[in-house]
Amino acid sequence: MKSAIARTLTTLLHGALRGLLRAWVLVVPLVLALSLVRLGQLAYFWPSGYQASGADLTAVVIQGLRFDLKVSAIAGFVLLLLLPWVSGKVQARIAGVVAFVFVMASLVNLHYFGFYKTPIDSLVFGLVEDDTAAVLETIWRDFPVIWTLLLAAALTWAAIALHRGLVQRLQPDTLLQTRHAMTKVLVAVLVLFAMLFAGKGTLRQMALQRQHLTVTTSQFLNDMVPNGIIALKYAWDSRGQSQNLSDPLVGLKAMGFESPQAAAQALGLPMGSDEEVKAALYQHDPLPMGTAKKNLVFFLMESWSAEPMLYQSPQFDVLGRLAPTLTDPSKVCHFRNFDSAHAGTHPSLEAILFSTPITPLTLGDVGRKPIPWALAKVVKDAGYQTLFVTSARSGWRDLNRVLKVQGFDEVVDANTLKEAYPEATLGIWGVWDSYVFKYLSKRMAAQPTDKPLFVFVLTSTNHPPYDLPADYQRVPRDMGLWKGETNSETLIPNLDSYHYAADLLGGFVQEVQSGPLKDTTIIAGTGDHNVRSFGVYAEASRRYLVRQVPFVIWGSKLHCGNQLDQPASHRDMFNTLLPLAGIDAPYINAGRNLLKPLSAQPDPVNAPRAMFFTGEARNAQGMWQLGNKASFVCSSAKPPAAQCEFNALDDQQERARYGLLDWHVRISLKK
Incomplete structure (x- = not known):
């Protein structure tokens, strides 16, 4: 045997x-x-x-x-x-x-x-x-x-x-x-x-x-x-x-609406026909006569979460040179209650550039043809030179092809930066973020004054495995001041790479604010998503942080209004930035203008709520999955003044917004 x-x-x-x-x-x-x-x-x-x-x-x-x-x-x-x-x-x-x-x-x-x-x-x-x-x-x-x-x-x-x-x-x-x-x-x-x-x-x-x-x-x-x-x-x-876009009503029906007219009615929008509903999605307040165009430099910062900023202090420095740029209310508007659109870089990127809850949208045939409302195309048609800069490799998700089709005049990536700066080393994700900022400083200084510039920047260094340049000086911190979760073994390395990226952004902001472009340039920054190093946010009291990223605008003579602490999200950014930069163009109203004072009267389209594009929403009291009353969780940085409970009207209006954005993509790109 x-x-x-x-x-x-x-x-x-x-x-x-x-x-x-x-x-x-x-x-x-x-x-x-x-x-x-x-x-x-x-x-x-x-x-x-x-x-x-x-x-x-x-x-x-x-x-x-x-x-x-x-x-x-x-x-x-x-x-x-x-x-x-x-x-x-x-x-x-x-x-x-x-x-x-x-x-x-x-x-x-x-x-x-x-x-x-x-x-x-x-x-x-x-x-x-x-x-x-x-x-x-x-x-x-x-x-x-x-x-x-x-x-x-x-x-x-x-x-x-x-x-x-x-x-x-x-x-x-x-x-x-x-x-x-x-x-x-x-x-x-x-x-x-x-x-x-x-x-x-x-x-x-x-x-x-x-x-x-x-x-x-x-x-x-x-x-x-x-x-x-x-x-x-x-x-x-x-x-x-690639998504099947043949049925434009799929998303609306999933949100509980049989037609775009039904969703428009929930938001108080014109609803006579499909064309009228679609036109209503592009309506926005006209700019004052004679408004001058400004350069617009937008940063989508890899894994730039909101929570570390809550604990910023000299003894717990996570911002470096960015910290002093956040103090003067005439030069900065810091929206402190802000959510990302998705939990991943590429979905958030698509949500921002194309106002789409459908993702991936551009990896197939759709990305090979111009999308009429693509952000870069809208800005380019308004007379801007458009530039996409990233420290990563643009071959990721076919960005090198898609972005040029969708309105960017130039795409500068890790390989371009390596060619411009031979000393740069190519790592897992690309080159160090510092080369992005070196390139931007040089590029903006050479930009003709008669041609406004729109720059969309995607950083990459603040990403696992959180490697940093050999010459980076790590900052000692009193970890007793960290009030978040400490289970992750990558917490401290992540805080170091977070500081590295934020410090570079702060140096760039200071350079612009002290230079000749200070009155003609708007700078804005947000994170693409939160990161797992900072916790899972299982506790209801902390749940509101799970999607939160900063959103900051720097400029001159800013009037920040009364929405700095109101719930908002990625969908609201360019409804805010384009008017501020003097761009009057047919962009889609995915969200609201955060610099516009909130009305005392209920306004469904401009209500202070945040939306996560996987089908979640958040108001001042808590957060929930759209259409699911049982999912509501009371979670807020400040205890709500009113009784904390699911609001059916908020839910209906957010389902309508989500459904119409989905419908807009499908009806516009339907073959």
Whole structure:
């Protein structure tokens, strides 16, 4: 009995080891074949007269090789279900099929780039959604199908030949047959972990993702990084994430309204027709005659939570140079009861730029076409030069493509900043935020006075793992002054990176306020979302903090009004900033103007409430999920004067606002 068990275990061990070694023997020719296609693609599409540095070319080749290794290792790992148990002849056939699929996908990617000037994206699925016969006929007429198939066959044959040679030389089936069992176990474990790390694409950093396709400032070179398999994978992801906008009433019905007219009625808006309701979403107070346009610089600060600011003091410094900029009410309006739109960077970014509760909105086909009410487009049409600056890689979530389509004249990212400042180091998320502020100072000083500038800045350093530059001087703090939760082991590192980012922003604000642009520039900043380091906010008394981020406006001769402590959220920011900057344009009224004094009379459209775009709302008493009375939680920085309870009218009006914003996106973008 024991000998039978031992024989079975030995057989399984031999099979596992044989499969792992066979998988690695398969990975090598796949990687080489994909890399050859990439080099051929670079040569085939190299623009006439185009110059690129050796460093950029090396970065593209190395990053491409890493993605090739990633997809090949994943294929080998999946095939472990078969490779240990099949014969050598079947193993060779499997290798041939996989090699052909990988090579053919990359050759398709090559031709796709030649047609669309982009790697394979979600449009590729038009092959089955459009007139398939017509598409295939067009491909047959316009592309070298025969030559492509012949090249695929030649590369596949070469991969098979290399695979056969490796099998004969390394003999994965018998290499360790006579070795000790413990040696076999050790080798199996090492080879397995090597396969896993290869599939991850890195040893110590995060796994290779879409954002890592951006390695240079050249879009052409970046487009050479993905092989056909990874491009197809990301295209599939985008397709799955894109929303079905065919039914414009989906969101309204989810909020309890059968039509946009019913929702408009709840808000006291005109409701004669769909067109009248839609027009009402764009109505706003006209600006006084002769209002001059000002530069508008907006910061979306990574993980810039509101809670640390509650405890700011000389003994607990989390703001650095930002602290003194928050004291003069004629120069700053600090909204202290403010929520983000989402719990993630990209959803908040989309909510701000496109006033959409639907996310992801722009990862598919929608992002490839101009959205008429996109913030940057509206401001650009008003006569501004528009600039997006980030310390991250703009290849993340396809921002490098989407933002230029949606109204930004320029997109400056980590690779641009690395080129401008060679001493900058590229980390997990990009370069240190300091290079953003260096770039902005130089750029704004050179801006022509007759062309107002709109800058949207996205920072990245205040993000896990909370790494900071080697020369950053950490600030000692009395942690006894921290009144929040202390469970997170990353609390102190997070406070350090928070201070780093806030201090840089404060330095920039001080520079502008003491310079020639002080009277012609509005600066604003908010956080994209709260962070888990500062707690889970399970206690009802602290629950109001769960979504809170700062919202601060700096300018000259400001009149902040009576809403600084009223509930507000991301949807209100540009309804406030655009009039302040002198921009009279057809922007959507996603929220209210926070500098406009609250009316003594009830006003559904301008009521002091906050909205979280996953379907939650908050008033001065507490917070709740829209349409769910039982979810209401009494939670407020100050005990409410009135009895704390669910307000059905508040809920109805917020459901109407949410439903109309959803409807507006769907009806406007419906195909």
